[in-house]
Amino acid sequence: KPRSSDLGKTIYLKPRGVHTASVIWLHGLEGKPDEWKAFAETLHMPWVKFVLPSASKIRLSLDGHKSVIGWFDISPACYRMHSNTLNAMPSVIGRLHDKIDEDTESVAKSRALLRDLIMEELAVGIPPERIVIGGYGQGATIALSEALKMDDTVGGVAALSMWQLPSLFQSPQPSTKDTLKVWVGHGGSDNIVQPGFAEHMFHRFCSEWNVQDAQFKQYPGMGHGVSLEEILDLREFLLSVIPGDSDKRLPPVYERRRASQTGAPATGKTWGDGSTVSMKNFNQLFQKRDNQIGDKDFEQQQRLAIRNNVEDFVGWWKDPSSEVWDSIYERRHTL
Secondary structure, three states: OOEOOOOOOEEEEOOOOOOOEEEEEEOOOOOOHHHHHHHHHHOOOOOEEEEEOOOEEEEEHHHOOEEEEEOOOOOHHHHHHHHOOOOOOHHHHHHHHOOOOOOHHHHHHHHHHHHHHHHHHHHOOOOHHHEEEEEEOHHHHHHHHHHHHOOOOOOEEEEEOOOOOHHHHOOOOOOOOOOOEEEEEEEOOOOOOOHHHHHHHHHHHHHHHOOOEEEEEEEOOOOOOOOHHHHHHHHHHHHHHOOOOOOOOOOOEEOHHHHHHHOOOOEEEOOOOOOEEEOOOHHHHHHHOHHHOOOOOHHHHHHHHHHHHHHHHHHHOOOOOHHHHHHHHHOHHHO
């Protein structure tokens, strides 16, 4: 059911099995919820409902007040801190970052939408500990901000290539987020949000909010984007927070990357016999084949299929904000 608001439309992906958990995932700068539909499918968690909201148009101060899709504005000063054009120690950059102005109005508006979506999941009977919120870039920031500042708590937060906000380090006393689970993935070669700065700020907010169950994982060679190992690790985090019943169906093997390169329609391929079916019809086909799949080598085959699908997604997905960042990076010293 699309949710219409001034922030755009929210996409709801119903679980293929019994709905026992929910993931609310926020896209990044210049992104759209549609780009993450494939991500939700590749994770193969049929007990999970995925909710993909959309940001609205904002004026990006960093890029001459150009109109872009985003959850909040980014100033030149903020960018200098994240990309470390000052070439300073992360601790120094962190203190300077605390003093920059934050787009509090847009952040509050974005958090309010996320809070409404959380309440919707609670209203249909999903316990708070079975809800994970997360996202990419700015979306990850809004997810973490809401998780830290909401009165209650959720099961966990998953953040990829996360941006920072000064308000993330302004906790009430005493803090009550010691049960929150947080997982952060970041590229070791990210030149938009420098990994040293990202890790320093990660440890700061964990200390400020007394977050005890948290992990920061850096992926060597990965820039401001996603990688195969990162998404596989993210899936393991989700399974640890919102585990589901054993699923005795093998996921279809996706070929979006090949299809996008050749212009052929994307298909789902059955794992065993190599036959192909349309993505529209694969659900029905696999339901019929449930009883034909034995236990022999099942787990290994399932892992291979999921790995293939994640690799396909990573090869197919492109950060919609890459052109913005490339342009900014070229003139970073003039900002």
